[in-house]
Amino acid sequence: MRPIFFLVRASSWSQYWTRSYTTRKVPIRELLLAKIPQKSWDSHMHVVDPTQYPLAEGAQYTPEPHLLSDALTFESTLGIQKIVLVQPSIYGNDNSCMLDALRRIGPQNGRAVVAFDPKSINKLTLDVWHRIGVRGVRVNLQSVGQEMDPAELAASLQQYADIIRPYGWVLQLYVPLKTATVLETIVPKLGVKVCLDHFGSPTLSGRLAYPNSDDLYSLPGFTSLVNLMSQGSTYLKMSAPYRLSPDAGHLDLEPMAKELLRVAPNRIVFATDWPHTRFEGLDIKPFVESMVEWCGEDNTLIERVFKYNAEDLWSVSNEK
Numbered sequence: 001m002r003p004i005f006f007l008v009r010a011s012s013w014s015q016y017w018t019r020s021y022t023t024r025k026v027p028i029r030e031l032l033l034a035k036i037p038q039k040s041w042d043s044h045m046h047v048v049d050p051t052q053y054p055l056a057e058g059a060q061y062t063p064e065p066h067l068l069s070d071a072l073t074f075e076s077t078l079g080i081q082k083i084v085l086v087q088p089s090i091y092g093n094d095n096s097c098m099l100d101a102l103r104r105i106g107p108q109n110g111r112a113v114v115a116f117d118p119k120s121i122n123k124l125t126l127d128v129w130h131r132i133g134v135r136g137v138r139v140n141l142q143s144v145g146q147e148m149d150p151a152e153l154a155a156s157l158q159q160y161a162d163i164i165r166p167y168g169w170v171l172q173l174y175v176p177l178k179t180a181t182v183l184e185t186i187v188p189k190l191g192v193k194v195c196l197d198h199f200g201s202p203t204l205s206g207r208l209a210y211p212n213s214d215d216l217y218s219l220p221g222f223t224s225l226v227n228l229m230s231q232g233s234t235y236l237k238m239s240a241p242y243r244l245s246p247d248a249g250h251l252d253l254e255p256m257a258k259e260l261l262r263v264a265p266n267r268i269v270f271a272t273d274w275p276h277t278r279f280e281g282l283d284i285k286p287f288v289e290s291m292v293e294w295c296g297e298d299n300t301l302i303e304r305v306f307k308y309n310a311e312d313l314w315s316v317s318n319e320k
Contacts, residue, residue, distance in 0.1 A: 032292040033079060033285070037303050041082040041310035044197065044239050044271030047071055047101045048088060056092030060143060063090070066275035068101040074274055078288055084314060086172070087115040088277065089143040099132065107133030111314045113172050114138070118159045126167065135314045136170035137163075142201055143174060150182045161190040168315055170195050170235075177202040180221035184228055195235040195313060198273070200225050204245050204252050216259055229264035235313050236260060238305070239271035241287050242279050250290045257294045265301055269310045 049065045075083060083105070085098045095114045102112045113136035114129060137160055141147065148156065160171055171190065173183075174197040187194050202219055216222050228234040238257060245252050261268055270291055276282045295301040310316070 032289045035292050035299065035302055036079050036288075037307050038079075039082060040080050040306040041084065041269070041314070042075060042078075042080045042272050042274070043084045043269040043310050043313070044086050044237050045071060045075075045083055045274040046086055046088045046277065047097060048090065048275070048277070049097055053091065053094070053097035055090045056094065059090040059092075061090065061278055063275070063277050064280065068104060071101075071274060072105075074272075078272070078285070080272075081109070082310070082316075083110045084271070084310070085110060085112040087113060087138055089140050090277075091115075093117055099129070099134075102133050111135045111316075113170065115140070118156075118163055121163060126163070130167050130169075134169070135167075136172045136195070138172045138174065140174040141179075142176060142197075150186075153179075153182060154186045157186055157190060161192045165192050169193075170313060172197065174198070175201065177219065177221035177225060180224035180228060184224040187228055187234055188231060190233075193233050193235065193313060194228075195237060195269070196225070197237055198240040198243055199238060199253065199256060200236055202244060202256065216256055219256075222256075226260075226263050229260070229267045232267075235267045235269060235309070236264070237269050237271045238291060240273035240276075242276065242282055243273075248286065250287060254290070254294065257291075261294060261301065261305070265304055266309060266312075268305050269313055270306050 047066060047068050048063050049067055050062055051065055055062060071083065075081070085102055087095055087098055091097060093115045095112075095116075098112055098114070102110055110133060112129075112132075112134045114134050115138050116125075139157065139160060157171065157173075164171065170193045172195045173179075175183075177200045180196075180200065183194075200221070202222070217226075225236070229236060238260075241250050241253050247253075250257075270288075272284050272288070274284065276284065291305065292302060295305060
C-alpha cells in the first residue's frame with residue numbers, strides 16, 4: 001500500500017510540518033496522535049541557549065542548548081502548530097532568549113510567559129512585550145524551593161495581578177498542590193486568569209497511590225484545586241508527568257487527569273514541557289497519547305484540551 005502524505009500549511013513553519021505515514025503496521029496508540037486537531041497548542045515549552053544567553057547567577061542547572069529550530073522540529077512530530085514559550089527559572093528575570101524566539105515566530109504562531117520583578121517593571125516594557133505576543137507572567141516557587149506564608153503570597157500575587165490586569169494577561173503559578181488551599185481564597189480577588197503548571201504539582205505517594213477519583217480528594221490541596229477550577233478563572237496545564245512520577249505508563253496520574261477533565265473540561269490545556277530539562281532525551285509521545293486516551297471518544301473534549309481552551313487562556317479567541 002502506498003504511503004499517505006499530509007502537509008500542514010502554516011506560513012514560515014511549513015518546512016517543519018511535512019509528515020509521512022504508512023497505513024501498515026501502525027501501533028494503535030500512535031493512531032491517537034492523528035486525533036489532535038489542526039492549529040493545536042503546546043501551552044508550555046522552553047528554549048534555552050546558555051552559549052548565547054548567559055544563565056542567571058545561582059541557576060539550579062545548566063542545560064544543553066535547545067533552540068527554536070529544535071523546538072519546531074520537535075513540535076512537528078506531534079502535529080502541533082502553536083506554542084507558548086515559558087521563561088525557565090535558570091534565566092531569572094532576563095527574558096531575552098525567549099523573547100528573541102517569540103519575535104521570530106510572531107504572535108500569530110505563539111505566545112510567551114515572562115518573569116519580572118513587580119517592583120521595577122515599567123509600562124513601556126509591558127507595552128512592547130504585549131505587542132510581540134507576551135500574554136502572561138510566571139511566578140515560580142517550586143523550581144527554586146521558595147515558600148511564602150499566606151499573607152506574603154497574597155500580597156505578592158495581588159501585586160502581579162494589578163500590573164497585568166490591564167493587559168488581560170495570565171498569572172501562571174508553579175507552586176505545590178497543597179498551596180491551592182491558600183489560593184482558594186486569594187485567586188477570586190485577583191481579577192485575572194490564573195494557570196497552574198504541571199497538574200498543579202501534586203506529591204504522589206508511589207504508583208497507583210490514588211486508584212480512583214474518591215481517593216483524590218484526600219490529596220492535600222486537591223479539593224481546593226477543583227473548587228478553583230469550577231469558579232471559572234483558573235486553568236491547569238496537564239504537562240510534565242515525569243516531574244511527578246516515575247511511572248512511564250502514567251497510571252498514577254490517570255485518575256487525577258480523568259477527574260479534572262470531568263469537573264473542568266473547559267479549563268484544561270495540554271503542554272509538553274519540552275525540552276524536559278533535567279530529563280533530556282525523554283520520549284513524550286506516550287504521554288500525549290495518554291492525554292488523548294483520557295478524553296475517551298469525546299472528540300469535542302480533545303479539541304478543547306488541545307486547541308480551544310488554549311485559545312481562550314492565551315486570548316487568541318479575542319484577537320482573531
